[in-house]
Structures are given as structure tokens and as C-alpha cells.
Amino acid sequence: MKPYAELTREELLNLKAELDRKYDDIKAKGLSLDMSRGKPATDQLDISMDMMDVLHGNADLSCETGVDCRNYGVIDGIPEAKRLLGEISEVEPEDIIIFGNSSLNVMFDSIARSMTHGVMGNTPWCKLDKVKFLCPVPGYDRHFKITEFFGIEMINVPMTPTGPDMDMVEELVSSDDAIKGIWCVPKYSNPQGITYSKETCERFARLKPAAPDFRIYWDNAYSVHHLYGYHQDFLLEILAECRKAGNPDIVYKFTSTSKISFPGSGIAAVAASKANLDDFRKYMRIQTIGHDKLNQLRHVRFFKNLDGIHEHMLKHADLIRPKFEMVEELLSKELGGLGIGEWTKPYGGYFISFDSMDGCAKRIVELAKEAGVIMTEAGATFPYGKDPRDRNIRIAPTFPTLAELEEAAKVFVVCVQKASVEKLLS
């Protein structure tokens, strides 16, 4: 079929009539499907079930330094958990702090602490007239919601195939001391699945921020979340790179096991310079008596080490790869060459990013919803929920079964076609 833009008005009208019929047929099915959230599917959760048995009622629940993990104590993580999460994060155990079940919570708390107490002795942000954050777009809606919640002004920075537009990042960060941070998902980014290039990472490490309390929020959520054994993206280890560049304190590197073991019942961690970690520890000692050490122990006893993690991630990959491949094939088959959409083909992570023709995303998501398929809200991948070109849609293929996903994806492509024809006719 020809690109839609080359169709005559009459051809478009005929196409519209056909798509309207198709769409009504779909609606008549009364579907109820969900491609909206980056949640593992049930079969992915099942592969971690043995984790429920590693800390049984007769087990020794002491960590390797002999501390009884059942009792109070050990504010920043048991040694073996620091080692395991350190391996995942490619840092030494002393460069990492273990937190509770949510790295998002740690990011939130880091911003909250910066607001009330400042970063490493700098003025608390709540005392400043203006605080700004850079937001590579499209990006992760939960990041943007945190900065919005604290009244921090968000500045869009376009993503490129190698990461955020670094010319723009460098210029803004070096010229405006109200800019205090940037949200990054550097590997298999949410939603595009882009991994920052070596050059991008090096330029991040060499930033010369106007603000001494500028920090890169490096959310390495998908560090080991590959889809293909034979092709993995490579990401430069940012802490070492920053140290080399004489910028050791510029980055907080977050990670968690949420999409490795059980979402919501995993463990989270931050890797950073000693000065930064001491800053974290200063408030942790006031905020809590300690995080859940039994869950730390449970994770270490189950995964053992990085090899165990990789082995486990292969099982995840085997379960979700067919879903990504199916969606990509369907998009190619039904939308390829039509000039009404582009999409990413990630090697890892949890999402496919879809860009429709300008001004169509909201309508597509609305059509899908009416037809019983929930997509992530259009605009969600931008600060304040405002996609200036109204074109980006995040596809989350993991949670439905393959059969459900296929049905949902078929609905989606019809919605894209219908919205595009409507747009061209308007």
C-alpha cells in the first residue's frame, strides 16, 4: 500500500469507511486489554518463586558479618547485598547503599532532602526562588511527576538515538545555576529502549555545571534487562567515568531488583561517591532504624551473585522477547511504509516507543480505550503530560499474555490507521 500522504481524498474516504467498519467490528467484541504499564507478567513472577523458600523457618538468618538480620541494626545494607547490587551496578560494595523496596522512593526522598536540607551543604532548594530540572523527552512519567510535585520547573531536552541532545544539556547546565538535575534512564531507556552512547556518557561525566549541587539522576533501571542473548547494548560505567573526569560527586546512580525478582518486594540501591553517600546516610540515620535486611538476605541467598542474576534474566528474556517480536512484526506488517508512524526496536528494557503523525497520539489512545485497549496516556512521557507534537505513545508489551497482546496490538494498529486518516482528512 502507498503512504497515506500520497492518497487522494477519495482514496482516503474509502479507506476511512473501511477502517470505521473494522473499528466497529472490534468494538463489538467488548475487549478488555491493557498495554499500559511496565509490569512483568505472571509467568515472569513464577520464575522467582523459589525465592520464597530460601529463608525458611530453620534457616540461619545472620548475614556474613554475623549480624542477626531479624533484628534492628545495619543502616545502609548488609555486606553481601552491597556486593550483589554492587555487581549489578558495576561498582565496589563500599560505593553503594541498600534501601527498601523502591528506587523511585529513594529518588523522591533525594529530591525531598535536597528541598529541605540541600545537597552536601548547599542551600536547601526550598530557599531558592527557582529550581529547574532537565528532562530528556520522551521519558519516564514517574520521574517527571516527582519534580512536578516539588514545584521544580522542567525543561524538555530532546532524545536522540545516542541519548539526550548533549549540546543542549551542556549549554543549559553550564549557564544556569537554577538547573539542579537531569533525569536519565541511560540503558534501554523508558520508553524508547535507547542506550546512551560512549560519547554521551563521557560528555555527562565532563559536564561543568553552574550549580555546585547539580546532580545527574542516573536511573539504571534496566541494566541487566536484555531481550536478546546475542545482542546487548553496552553502557559506560558512569561513576568511574565521573571520577576520571574530576567530577566524582556529580552523579547518583540508582538501581533495583524490581523487574528482576518481585516488583514491589525487591531491594533498591544508590551508588555514588563517598561524599554523596555520607550525605544520604546523614538523613537515613534520622529517617529510619534500617531497611528490611531479611529481604536483602533473601535476594542474596537466591541469586548468589551476578552470574545468578544473568541466568535469571535470560529466563525473563525468553518470556518477553516473543512479545516484543510479535508487536514489532505486526507494526511492520500493518504500518510499514504508510508514513503514519515510527517505532523503536529495543534490545532490552520494557517498552516500545511509538511516534504517530503529529497531532494523533491523543486520538489513538482514545480510540484504543473505546475499543477496550488501555494504553499509557498520550503525553505521559512528557513533563506536565504535555507532548508538544502529540505523537508519542508508550507501548508496554510485557504484562498481557502473548494472545492478549496480539489482539491488543491488532486493535492498536487499526486505531493508528483510523486516527491518521481522520487527521489527513481534517
Next chain:
Amino acid sequence: MKPYAELTREELLNLKAELDRKYDDIKAKGLSLDMSRGKPATDQLDISMDMMDVLHGNADLSCETGVDCRNYGVIDGIPEAKRLLGEISEVEPEDIIIFGNSSLNVMFDSIARSMTHGVMGNTPWCKLDKVKFLCPVPGYDRHFKITEFFGIEMINVPMTPTGPDMDMVEELVSSDDAIKGIWCVPKYSNPQGITYSKETCERFARLKPAAPDFRIYWDNAYSVHHLYGYHQDFLLEILAECRKAGNPDIVYKFTSTSKISFPGSGIAAVAASKANLDDFRKYMRIQTIGHDKLNQLRHVRFFKNLDGIHEHMLKHADLIRPKFEMVEELLSKELGGLGIGEWTKPYGGYFISFDSMDGCAKRIVELAKEAGVIMTEAGATFPYGKDPRDRNIRIAPTFPTLAELEEAAKVFVVCVQKASVEKLLS
């Protein structure tokens, strides 16, 4: 023996010589004992070990509404956990939110949120010139550390046998709108083991604060932590009382299972009015994707209901009651009638509060430390670590074994005697 105050100088000097010898003999033993923190002992942790087996690898991990607890979702707690913690808190399931492993963390976050976002639409505290908190003294050091961390001015309010001095509380709260809260441990208070009387609770519920965003931080940490089956303190349920008084929003009621199951691996909760809970939920939705639901499920499957909790608490009581009794007997025997110390005899909780002669607490703790016995730091039970009369010492009898505790308590009484004689001779 006569009260020390009635001894002649010569008698005191003889006594001092004898105590110095005793003390040196103790020091020579090279002891290493700890009566400092309110930690359960190992045998107390052992009684919860079956909890490690209730969520085994073949268990159905769905909550009663069918939600898979292994996955994301359910921001404010699974229904059965709300019911269980609701029973412990004497409130309905809809009046409670379930959090992570630490109620202290929830208190910290509540203050942090009040700083940055204000309480139910009121001005954020960080925008105010002055924020003050009332602190019943002696009290819980960790509470005071939180308010100190946020630069909140703390005002001492003396404790009486029926709770805080309510005349003072009423006067201060109604006259000063910079006073935004009060720290309370209303049952088996830390450190005295005092339970607030019915009248005290009623007066709390009927407070007429000058500040619309004044909140009572009602930390009901020891609600089911009785030492004796035949005598339990009774505490009025504060939420209902506040509702009756037309003051439904004035209180946050905190609880946790930290000293019921495993410290650091329990679950925490807040009970409050719907308006307050909605205020909590507003930031929770930004702060996290949800707390650890598997641990919530684990607790409910293990304890089942309030009967299960009470049955379990009897086991704790049987293990720690002998420790309290031994310390109390030893204090009576060695210090009774000497006029150099008073102490509480609580019916629950984790502490005995000891008041020495004025100006002796620091010296006693120092002497104990030199003799190898760690006590809670003198002054810790007061804001800023400053006990104006330098007399309060918190005794935490639970963690050592009975034999260790007896040895530690014997050292303690000699230190009290020695410091008192030194004081009288000075």
C-alpha cells in the same frame, strides 16, 4: 541502710572507699554488656520463625481481592493487612494505610511532607519563620532527632503519671500558632512505661489549637506489648475520641509490628481521618509504586487476626517479664530507701525509666561505660540531648540474656551509688 542524705561526711567517705573498691573489682572483670537499645532478644525473634514458612514456593500469593501480591499495584495496603493492623489500632480498615517496614520512617516523611507541601492545604512549614513542636519529657530520642533535623524548635512538656502536663499543653497549643505538633507515646511510654489516662486522652481530643495544621503524633508503638496477663493498661482510642470532640483531623496514629514480628522486617501503618489519609495518599502516589505487599501478606497469614497477635504477645511477655522483674527487684534491694534514685515499674513496653539525684545521670552512664556496660546516653530522652536536671536514664532490659542483664544491673546500681556519694561529697 539510711538515706545517703542523712549520712555524715565521714560515713560518706567510708562508703565511697568501699564503692571505689567494688567498682574497681567490676572493672577488672572486663565486661561487655549492653542495656542501651529497645531491641528484642534472640529468643523473642525465634518465636516468629514460622513466619518464614507461610509464604512458601507453592503458596498462592494473591490477596483476598485477587491481586497478585508479587506484582506492582495497591498503593495503600492489601485489605487483609488493613484489617489486621486496623484491629491492632482499634480502627476500621478504611481508617488505615499500610506502609513499609518502619513507622519512624512514616513519621519522618510526614514531617518532611509538612515542610515542603504543608498539611491539608496549609502553608508549607518551610515557608514559615518558626515551627515548634511540643515534646513530653522524658521521651523517645528518635522522635526528637526528627524534629531537630528539620530545624523545628522543641519545647519540653513535663510528663506526669497520667501523661503530659495537659494544662501546659492546652495553654501552649491554643495560644501559639507556630506550634504544629506534639510527640506522644501514649501507651507504655518510652521511657517510663506510662499510659495516658482517660482524662488526658479526652483533653487531647478536645484541644483547640491556634494552628489549623496542628497534629498530634500519636505513636502507639506498644499497644499490645503487655508484660503481665493479669494487669494491662487501658488507653482510650484516640481517633474515635477526636471525632466525638469534633476534631477528627487533629491526630495521626502510628503503629507497627516491629516488636511483634521482626524489627526492621515488619509492617507499619497510620490511622487517621479520611481527609488526613487522602493527604498521605496524595504524596504516596508520587513517592512510590507501592510498599512490600508480600510482607503484608506474610504477616496476615502468620498472625491471622488480633487473637493471633495477642497469643503471640504472651510469648514475648513470658520472655521479657522476668528481665523487668529482676531489674526492678535489684533496684529495690540495692537502692531502695537510699534517696538516690527513683524508677518506674511499667506494665508493658520496653523500658524502665530511672531518675537519679539531680546532676548524676551523665556520671552514672560514664561510670557504667568504663565498667563495660553500655547504657542509653544520659540526656537522650530529652530534646537536643539536654536533660536540664541531668537525672534521667533509660534502662532497656530486653536485649541481654537474663544472666547478662543481672550482671549489668549489678554494675549499674554500684555506679548509681558511687556517683551519688561523689555528688554528696562534692
